[in-house]
Every structure is written in C-alpha cells, then in structure tokens.
Amino acid sequence: MxxxxxxxxxxxxxxxxxxxxxxxxxxxxxxxxxxxxxxxERATPDAVAAVERQYGLDRPLxxxxxxxxxxxxxxxxxxxxxxxxxxxxxxxxxxxxxxxLAVAAMLFAVSVGVPLGVVAAKHVRRxxxxxxxVGSLVGISMPVFFLALILxxxxxxxxxxLPSIGRLDVKTDLDRRTNLFIIDSVVSANWSxxxxxxxxxxLPAVALGTIPLAIITRITRTAVLEVMQExxxxxxxAKGLAPRLIDxxxxxxxxxxxxxxxxxxxxGLLLSGAILTETVFAWGGLGTWIYDAVGARDYAVLQGGIxxxxxxxVVVNLLVDLGYSLIDPRIRxx
Amino acid sequence: MTIQELPSVVASxxxxxxxxxxxxxxxVLLRLRRNPGALAGLVIxxxxxxxxVLAPVLAxxxxxxxxxxxxxxGRCCPGPTTEHWLGLDELGRDVFSRIVYGARxxxxxxxxxxxxxxxxxALLGATAGxxxxxxxxxxxxxxxxxxxxxxxxxxxxxxxLLGPGLWQLMVAIGVSNVPIFARLLRGSMLGVRASPxxxxxxVLGLPSRRVLTVHMLPNAISPMIVAATLALATAIIETAGLxxxxxxxxxxxxxEWGAMLANTTRFLQTAPHLAFFPGLAIVVTVLGFNxxxxxxxxxxxxxxx
Numbered sequence: 263m264x265x266x267x268x269x270x271x272x273x274x275x276x277x278x279x280x281x282x283x284x285x286x287x288x289x290x291x292x293x294x295x296x297x298x299x300x301x302x303e304r305a306t307p308d309a310v311a312a313v314e315r316q317y318g319l320d321r322p323l324x325x326x327x328x329x330x331x332x333x334x335x336x337x338x339x340x341x342x343x344x345x346x347x348x349x350x351x352x353x354x355x356x357x358x359x360x361x362x363l364a365v366a367a368m369l370f371a372v373s374v375g376v377p378l379g380v381v382a383a384k385h386v387r388r389x390x391x392x393x394x395x396v397g398s399l400v401g402i403s404m405p406v407f408f409l410a411l412i413l414x415x416x417x418x419x420x421x422x423x424l425p426s427i428g429r430l431d432v433k434t435d436l437d438r439r440t441n442l443f444i445i446d447s448v449v450s451a452n453w454s455x456x457x458x459x460x461x462x463x464x465l466p467a468v469a470l471g472t473i474p475l476a477i478i479t480r481i482t483r484t485a486v487l488e489v490m491q492e493x494x495x496x497x498x499x500a501k502g503l504a505p506r507l508i509d510x511x512x513x514x515x516x517x518x519x520x521x522x523x524x525x526x527x528x529x530g531l532l533l534s535g536a537i538l539t540e541t542v543f544a545w546g547g548l549g550t551w552i553y554d555a556v557g558a559r560d561y562a563v564l565q566g567g568i569x570x571x572x573x574x575x576v577v578v579n580l581l582v583d584l585g586y587s588l589i590d591p592r593i594r595x596x
Numbered sequence: 597m598t599i600q601e602l603p604s605v606v607a608s609x610x611x612x613x614x615x616x617x618x619x620x621x622x623x624v625l626l627r628l629r630r631n632p633g634a635l636a637g638l639v640i641x642x643x644x645x646x647x648x649v650l651a652p653v654l655a656x657x658x659x660x661x662x663x664x665x666x667x668x669x670g671r672c673c674p675g676p677t678t679e680h681w682l683g684l685d686e687l688g689r690d691v692f693s694r695i696v697y698g699a700r701x702x703x704x705x706x707x708x709x710x711x712x713x714x715x716x717x718a719l720l721g722a723t724a725g726x727x728x729x730x731x732x733x734x735x736x737x738x739x740x741x742x743x744x745x746x747x748x749x750x751x752x753x754x755x756x757l758l759g760p761g762l763w764q765l766m767v768a769i770g771v772s773n774v775p776i777f778a779r780l781l782r783g784s785m786l787g788v789r790a791s792p793x794x795x796x797x798x799v800l801g802l803p804s805r806r807v808l809t810v811h812m813l814p815n816a817i818s819p820m821i822v823a824a825t826l827a828l829a830t831a832i833i834e835t836a837g838l839x840x841x842x843x844x845x846x847x848x849x850x851x852e853w854g855a856m857l858a859n860t861t862r863f864l865q866t867a868p869h870l871a872f873f874p875g876l877a878i879v880v881t882v883l884g885f886n887x888x889x890x891x892x893x894x895x896x897x898x899x900x901x
Contacts, residue, residue, distance in 0.1 A: 276737070277737075277740050277741055277744050278744075280737075280741045281741055281744050281745070284741065288753055288757060291757055292756060292757060293757075293759060399883065399886060399887065399890075400879070400883060402886060403829065403833075403879050403882040403883040403886050404879055404882075405833045405836050405837060405840075405854070405875070405878050405879070405882075406837075407836075407837065407840050407854075407857065408836075408857060408871070408875035408878060408879065411857065411860065411861065411864065411871045411875065412871070412872075412875070414861075414864065415864050415868050415871065419864050419865050419868075529746075530746035530747065531746070533746045533749065534746045534747065534748030534749060534837075535748075537748065537749070537752070537841070538837055538840060538841070541840075541841065542861065552749075552752075553752075553841060556752065556756045568745075568749065568753070571746070571749065572744050572745060575744060575745075575746060576744055
C-alpha cells in the first residue's frame with residue numbers, strides 16, 4: 263500500500279512538471295501582454311517596457327520558467343498584477359470557499375444519490391425505478407448554470423427564503439481563521455454566523471451537486487443490481503441472513519467500489535461546475551477568481567490558480583485509487 | 597475460406613460462448629426499435645435538427661431584429677404575447693426567433709467539435725493501441741497531461757488563447773475532449789489486438805495497414821459511436837457554459853443559447869422568461885442526445901442494461 267502510494271506520487275511528478283510548463287507557456291501566449299492589461303490600451307511603449315522589466319517579463323521564456331518553478335517549489339506564486347497582493351494570500355481565501363461549496367455539493371449528491379440508487383435497484387422496472395431513471399437523465403442533461411439561475415429565481419427572488427449572492431451577509435461578523443465559514447463559525451461558537459453561512463451555501467451546493475447526484479444515482483443502481491445477482495448474495499440469502507444485513511454487508515459494500523470511482527471522477531466536474539455556479543451566486547471562490555484573471559490577463563493568478571487546481575485534481579485521483587484497496591481488499595497493489 | 601471471411605467466422609458469437617453479443621447493424625437496429633428511450637431521443641434530436649435547418653422559415657424575425665421597446669410600453673423585456681411567443685429580450689429582440697436560430701449554432705459547434713475530438717482522438721488512440729511500446733507510452737503520457745486538467749477549464753484556457761468566436765469554440769471544445777476518445781479507442785484496440793482473429797490475420801501475413809483498417813478498427817469502433825453521441829450532449833452543455841461566461845461568439849446575428857442566459861441574472865426579478873426558455877432549449881436538446889446515446893449503448897452492448 264505505501265509502496266503503491268509512493269510509486270503513484272512519483273509518477274505524478276512528470277505530469278505536474280509538464281502541466282506547469284504548459285500553463286506557463288499558455289499564459290505567455292495569451293493575446294495582449296500583462297503589462298498592457300495593467301496599463302490599459304493607450305500605455306506608451308516605455309511604460310510597458312518598464313512594467314515588463316519590473317516583473318521580469320522581458321527575459322527569455324525558459325529563464326522565466328526556471329525562475330517561476332524555483333519560486334513555486336517554495337510556495338511563492340508571485341504577486342497578482344490586478345490586486346498587488348501575493349497570489350498565495352488570495353489562494354488562501356479563495357480555495358476554502360470552493361472547497362466548502364464542492365464538499366457541500368458532494369455531500370448532498372452522495373447522501374441523496376446512494377439511497378436513491380439503492381431504492382431504484384430494489385424496485386427495478388417498477389414505477390419508482392422509472393421515476394429515478396427519468397429524474398437522473400434530466401439531471402445529467404441540465405446545465406449547472408441554468409439550474410443555478412432557476413433555483414436563484416425560485417428560492418431567492420420569488421420566495422425570498424434564501425440569500426441570492428455571496429457567502430455571508432455583510433452584517434454578519436465572523437472571525438475568519440480557516441476561511442471555511444462553517445468551520446470558522448463552529449470553532450468560534452458563533453451560531454448566528456453558522457446559520458447565515460449555511461443559508462448562503464444551500465442554493466449553490468444544490469445547483470452544483472445535482473449533476474453528480476444524477477450520475478451517482480445511476481451508477482449505484484447499476485452496481486447494486488449487478489451485485490444482487492451474484493452467487494455470494496444468493497448464498498447469504500440461502501443461509502437465512504437477515505435481509506438488512508445482506509443489504510449492508512454483502513450488497514452495499516461490494517456495490518460501493520464503482521460508486522467511489524465515480525465520486526472521484528466528479529472532482530473535475532465539480533471544479534468545472536464551480537466556475538459557473540460561483541458566477542451565478544457571486545461566490546468568492548477559485549472559479550470566479552480564475553475567470554476574472556483570464557479577463558485581466560493576470561499571469562501570476564492564472565499560473566498559480568490553475569496549477570493549484572491541477573495539483574488538487576491529481577491528488578484527489580490518487581486518493582481515489584488508494585481508496586479502492588481499502589474498500590476492496592482483493593485489490594493489492596505491488 | 598477466404599482471408600476476408602476469417603475475422604467474422606472466428607469472432608462469430610455462435611462459435612464462441614463468451615463472445616460479446618452481436619454488434620451487427622441489423623441486430624442493433626432491432627434492439628433500438630424496441631427501446632422507447634431511443635425513439636424519444638430520435639424524435640427530439642430530429643426536431644432540433646429540423647428547427648436548425650428550417651430556422652429562416654420557422655422564426656418570425658431575424659435573430660438580431662429589434663422591435664421598438666417604447667411601442668411595447670417602454671419597459672424592459674415584455675413576456676410572452678401572441679405576437680412574440682416567448683417574449684422580447686432587453687434589446688427588444690424576439691426570444692423565440694433567437695432560440696430557433698440558436699439551434700443552428702449549438703448543433704454546429706457540437707457536431708464539429710465532436711468530429712475534431714473523434715478524429716484526433718481516434719488517430720492518437722489507434723496509433724497507441726496498434727503499435728504499443730514506446731509510441732504508446734509517449735501518446736498516453738500526453739493524454740495524461742491533458743487529463744490532469746478538468747476539461748471545461750482546458751476549454752476556457754484555449755478560448756482565452758484563441759479569442760472569442762465560433763470556430764475558436766469548436767476547436768477549444770474539440771481539443772479538450774480528445775483524451776476521452778484517445779483512451780477509449782486505445783483500450784478497445786488493445787482488447788481487439790489480443791483476439792484470435794487479429795492474430796490469425798497477422799499469421800496470414802496481411803500488411804499492418806490492412807490489419808489495422810479492416811480487422812481492428814471496425815471491431816473497436818462501436819464504443820466510439822456511443823461515446824460520440826454522448827459527447828454531443830456534453831459539447832452542447834460546454835458550448836452553452838462558455839457562452840454563459842461570455843467566451844462564445846460576439847456576433848449578435850449568432851445567438852447562442854448559453855450566451856442568451858448570460859445577461860439574464862440582472863433581469864431575473866422582472867423577466868425570468870429570458871432565462872427560462874433558452875435554458876429549456878438546452879435541456880431538451882441535451883436530453884435528446886443523452887437518450888439516444890444511452891439507447892445506442894444498450895443496443896450495442898445489451899449486457900450493460
């Protein structure tokens with residue numbers, strides 16, 4: 263297990279190096295330089311040259327990349343050109359916001375999707391199964407930003423039950439230690455802030471979690487159906503085990519493997535969906551940050567932010583791989 | 597027995613109890629006809645294609661034609677009326693006409709981008725799967741690097757690089773989906789490569805190109821057809837997503853469904869129809885392709901049902 267983890271980590275290094283170069287080369291190839299973006303359309307060539315000198319943008323590409331890599335390894339992503347703040351500081355504020363949203367979305371998707379899939383499998387080819395199949399098909403076909411707009415219209419604009427934008431009411435005071443507002447409010451026992459943070463989280467999380475929910479429901483249903491037909495389940499039934507025990511110990515545990523794989527695969531979808539969801543709900547996470555950085559040609563933010571997302575993505579995939587061997591002891595990695 | 601007959605005889609399900617179910621065209625069609633989902637998908641996709649083709653006939657107005665808002669009471673975005681079935685947008689344009697013309701954009705971008713992904717992915721996957729060894733490793737590492745990016749983020753990056761516009765959208769969405777097809781075809785090529793009929797063809801001394809094009813590709817292609825149909829659904833969602841972020845076409849004569857939704861956040865209180873109808877068009881179209889793709893998958897490989 264440890265050897266497998268170490269080997270997978272080593273294999274990830276060349277991929278990450280290639281990704282870092284790709285991201286670096288990409289930011290340099292973007293139309294209109296960062297100096298131009300900073301100074302505006304009518305900047306004089308002298309002013310542009312001065313800014314390029316200041317940020318080291320006038321040096322050869324490979325030298326810039328080498329310098330960049332040197333800094334990245336020490337956790338220094340440089341200064342954001344538009345806010346003049348260290349990218350690492352902004353990342354520390356933005357990343358927890360996206361994590362909070364993605365985790366809430368995933369919790370919603372798993373806690374609803376897995377039971378729904380099991381129920382559908384138990385009622386296979388009956389009305390309940392058909393409803394869940396049609397529902398999940400519609401869920402998969404729904405663009406996340408459309409669902410976000412519909413939810414916002416219904417529950418924030420029309421009914422006024424939930425807030426429509428942001429992570430916290432402007433009047434709410436909160437000691438922001440981790441920037442995960444739910445955790446911050448629990449740690450500081452600030453219950454009114456907790457309620458406010460949860461209320462802000464509901465709509466974006468449901469919007470972002472619906473597509474994963476639909477996928478998880480379908481996969482769980484198929485997996486449970488497959489396992490239910492296996493010999494060991496028949497044996498368990500034959501020897502008179504309680505149905506609930508068979509469900510939990512023999513069916514669900516074996517059906518979980520493909521479900522865990524799919525949950526892992528959803529991370530990319532969640533990160534992509536987060537960009538769109540965050541835009542609709544003005545959620546100050548990584549998605550809106552990177553989107554704004556594309557518009558502002560903020561090289562440091564783009565390089566740091568995208569590289570960070572890719573690292574998270576690669577690490578989560580590694581964890582999913584490791585998760586297999588925990589759920590299914592038959593899988594032994596050499 | 598001629599050489600041409602060899603693969604079909606060896607791979608025939610009748611001779612081999614563990615062979616995959618028949619993927620012959622006639623059987624697939626038969627299974628499709630029995631599936632109500634396939635029919636529903638086909639009807640939806642057919643209607644969307646018809647709408648796109650007949651847009652100038654169906655739409656009462658051009659996509660950029662503006663009605664005088666002051667004549668309509670001067671306020672923004674009147675809802676559905678008998679004259680304007682789905683209402684008017686903030687610039688006084690007929691929403692129904694724009695949705696009808698938008699079908700052209702969505703279908704065009706989706707089909708071209710999936711073709712780009714399919715052709716490039718198939719070339720990479722077939723090369724990797726056929727040659728194996730160092731070529732396979734090199735191609736798959738490239739694919740790994742591409743897969744390290746969430747595909748939508750990759751597409752955003754490419755559009756940022758290429759600038760806004762329709763063909764840029766097609767390239768961006770196409771390229772970001774290449775790894776899916778490359779991996780898929782490589783996987784099924786590896787499976788086919790190990791099968792007895794390919795070994796027989798090789799033993800008979802057939803040239804590599806013939807083994808690849810006549811014996812391996814046709815047998816490895818069916819998962820690609822399913823994946824391509826489902827990729828059309830994803831491509832329509834991704835096109836709309838990029839349009840929503842303002843990264844689509846800037847041309848008002850090219851109304852794109854996602855871009856139509858982009859401005860609606862401001863008018864959500866007064867004119868929710870602006871968000872509702874284009875969004876519904878996306879959902880229905882994507883649903884059609886998903887139904888079709890799922891039914892194709894079930895028809896080609898009934899074991900998955």
